[in-house]
Amino acid sequence: PLISNLYRTAYHFQPPRHWINDPNGPMYYKGIYHLFYQYNPYGSVWGNIVWAHSVSTDLINWTPVEPGIYPSKPFDVNGCWSGSATILPDGTPAILYTGIDAQNHQIQNIAYPKNLSDPYLVEWVKPDYNPVINTNGVNASAFRDPTTAWYNPKDRQWRVVVGSRRGDRGMAYLYKSKDFKRWVKTPHPLHSSATTGMWECPDFFPVSLQGQNGLDTSVNGPGLKHVLKVSLDVTRYEYYTVGKYLTELDKYVPDNTSADDHTGLRYDYGNFYASKTFYDPAKHRRILWGWSNESDSVADDVAKGWAGIQTIPRSLWLDTSGRQLVQWPVKELETLRGKQVGLKNTVLKSGDMVEVKGILTSQADVEVTFDLPSLEDAEPFDPLWTDPQILCSKKGANMKSGIGPFGLFVLSSEKMEERTAVFFQVFRAVDKHVVLMCHDPSRSTLRNEVYIPYYGGFVDVDIKKEGKISLRTLIDHSVVESFGGGGKTCMTSRIYPSMAVGEKAHLFVFNNGLEDVKVTELNAWEMGRPKMN
Numbered sequence: 001p002l003i004s005n006l007y008r009t010a011y012h013f014q015p016p017r018h019w020i021n022d023p024n025g026p027m028y029y030k031g032i033y034h035l036f037y038q039y040n041p042y043g044s045v046w047g048n049i050v051w052a053h054s055v056s057t058d059l060i061n062w063t064p065v066e067p068g069i070y071p072s073k074p075f076d077v078n079g080c081w082s083g084s085a086t087i088l089p090d091g092t093p094a095i096l097y098t099g100i101d102a103q104n105h106q107i108q109n110i111a112y113p114k115n116l117s118d119p120y121l122v123e124w125v126k127p128d129y130n131p132v133i134n135t136n137g138v139n140a141s142a143f144r145d146p147t148t149a150w151y152n153p154k155d156r157q158w159r160v161v162v163g164s165r166r167g168d169r170g171m172a173y174l175y176k177s178k179d180f181k182r183w184v185k186t187p188h189p190l191h192s193s194a195t196t197g198m199w200e201c202p203d204f205f206p207v208s209l210q211g212q213n214g215l216d217t218s219v220n221g222p223g224l225k226h227v228l229k230v231s232l233d234v235t236r237y238e239y240y241t242v243g244k245y246l247t248e249l250d251k252y253v254p255d256n257t258s259a260d261d262h263t264g265l266r267y268d269y270g271n272f273y274a275s276k277t278f279y280d281p282a283k284h285r286r287i288l289w290g291w292s293n294e295s296d297s298v299a300d301d302v303a304k305g306w307a308g309i310q311t312i313p314r315s316l317w318l319d320t321s322g323r324q325l326v327q328w329p330v331k332e333l334e335t336l337r338g339k340q341v342g343l344k345n346t347v348l349k350s351g352d353m354v355e356v357k358g359i360l361t362s363q364a365d366v367e368v369t370f371d372l373p374s375l376e377d378a379e380p381f382d383p384l385w386t387d388p389q390i391l392c393s394k395k396g397a398n399m400k401s402g403i404g405p406f407g408l409f410v411l412s413s414e415k416m417e418e419r420t421a422v423f424f425q426v427f428r429a430v431d432k433h434v435v436l437m438c439h440d441p442s443r444s445t446l447r448n449e450v451y452i453p454y455y456g457g458f459v460d461v462d463i464k465k466e467g468k469i470s471l472r473t474l475i476d477h478s479v480v481e482s483f484g485g486g487g488k489t490c491m492t493s494r495i496y497p498s499m500a501v502g503e504k505a506h507l508f509v510f511n512n513g514l515e516d517v518k519v520t521e522l523n524a525w526e527m528g529r530p531k532m533n
């Protein structure tokens, strides 16, 4: 079969062909979800960037419409780069995006729908007063990706953040406006951090201290915290902090519960970048979209004729600890669940492996809970193990430990020549247990031109008290998206097996730890194929 068909996803967001990157301007308008995205209409490598556009009523089935924003004016002749939508108080959507002008300067432009009664928002108009933010006082080649704007009723001004850097200090520049048209730079940025380099695709939004509902971006006051996320151009990973927005000073101050640099919290510890949230007023939730790039060769992208997917949209909210966010695939995804198979109360002894059969496991949604009857044998945790990704690469899924590795082998060939492991391992530190979650793709393919990094994150759970840990993994041909501990730690990998494809892919649950692990419940569903552009 064509390489294109082997690896094409079934229920992840993709256009029929060509290159895609960042999600742009997601919003809900008159009953319709909109997703724009960076797109090359002419090929499967980055370039010629326009805002391609699709619409949906359920975030799962997508219909393409014409690109909404494309180079057409002096202020965006060389490209229409990333940006965000803001729904104004009268219901009008406004898009702020980065235009690349004739001098290749990065400037910020505005666009409005041509026809507000069209729920599909097909045509967009760029007023002649663009750009609305020029490059005065900033680095014109590192100044992009405006956020959704928020409104402060006290001084009746809008605010928006634009990502940048000053030297190698990452910057979230803040601009204010009374009319959404004339924007003025504030004397100091909303936030900045040394040695992190260019901040791409910043996102800044409130989260409620209680429950899982989202908040509209302008909501402020008691009972909430703020989140600032940035995408680091240098490492190609994203980091966020939870903190306090000091409205009077227009400053964001991260809590001291996680690092404010390139070692902090991540939405996703894998292949996930340039993400963006929006508030869904219909279901009172905040939804996260993120781009997952290919990790096979550029030659293969060209041969496939496509490159890049969007991960499944995720609801996100503040964990009860207040220290981090929790994410979960939007519940609409479950409408694709078809044939179901499973296991119940299955004890996995050291070295056990049980196959989950009866569905197409290359296109599946798997939920499993592991009971850990005893943590007696947990391996001691070395305090020098600060980087979970490195720790995962040192351990791998086959190296026996006290508690774990245990988890799933996904996209496996029948005889395990190929397999991708999603696993947990529990360690004993001085005053607590440490839970590590990993993606181990070291044996995911017999092809050798594929980039297959280990991914890892710690899961902030009290494993001793809870005595169990859950995992949900979405498998979709060339993508494996995992949610550990109910969505506390998430990771996405792109996987390109040569044998374990389509009907030939197998799914196993395994335990390579010395202690028994009990699968209290495992449910696996074959996933349907939505309308995908």
Ligand code: DQQ
Pocket (backbone or CB within 6 Å): 021, 022, 038, 049, 081, 082, 098, 144, 145, 200, 201, 273, 274
């Ligand atoms: N992609 C866009 C930029 C952004 C980068 C260009 C992040 O606006 O900074 O396609 O992936």
